[in-house]
Amino acid sequence: AANVNGLKLAWSYHTGLPHAFEASPVIVDGTMYVSTPLNHVVALDAATGQKKWEYAAKLGQTIHCCGPVNRGLAVYGGRVYMGQLDGKLVALDAANGNVVWSVEVGSPKEGYALNGPPVAVDGKVITGVSGGEYGIRGYVTAYDAASGRQVWRFYTIPSPEEGGWWGTWSTTDAFGTTVHKDR
Secondary structure, three states, rough: OOOOOHOOOOOOOOOOOOOOOOOOOEEEEOEEEOOOHHEEEEEOOOOOOOOOEEEEOOOOOOOOOOOOOOOOOOEEEEEEEEOOOOOOOEEEEEEEEOEEEEOOOOOOOHHEEOOOOOOEEOEEEEEOOEEEHHOOOOOOEEOOOOOOOOEEEEEOOOOOOHOHHHHHHOOEEOOOEEOOOOO
16 A cells, blocks of 8 residues: 555557456466457466567357457466367477477367367366357366367266256246256
8 A cells, every 4th residue: 555656557458359358377487378359379478578479360160249358378387378259278398389299179160169279287178168058068177288289078968867857857946937847
């Protein structure tokens, strides 16, 4: 409170992308990594705002309900990890932005996209999928941070064989009416 009147703008950076930003930057060792709409990643010198590199995803088919947003990235082991609107998880070299590996987590043809930030821990990159509004079967998947090889997948929605699917649900609403039966 004593020095707030002395705060002033140190620098600003303009991406040139006219879409909504929904991610906080990540700063590691003096570099600020910013994920933007349309799956760009910009690496900036955190002290000066000078651009070090930029990755602009060459997106394939995409599907998204609420704009081409990205909600964040993870920095781990010298790499930057980002989920893309075309259903891919990409690993970038943190020093230069070059693609180290890219894997398809879910197909946009089936309604999948990635727009949430992945989590990187213990040699793994963990990401969920988007697309509930398109009827996808949700899951969370872990990938080896070094190679991009899938380590495990956990489905948040059961398969029809596991039960709990539309065809087997029945419940009663507040008026005593059975809903979701015989769907």
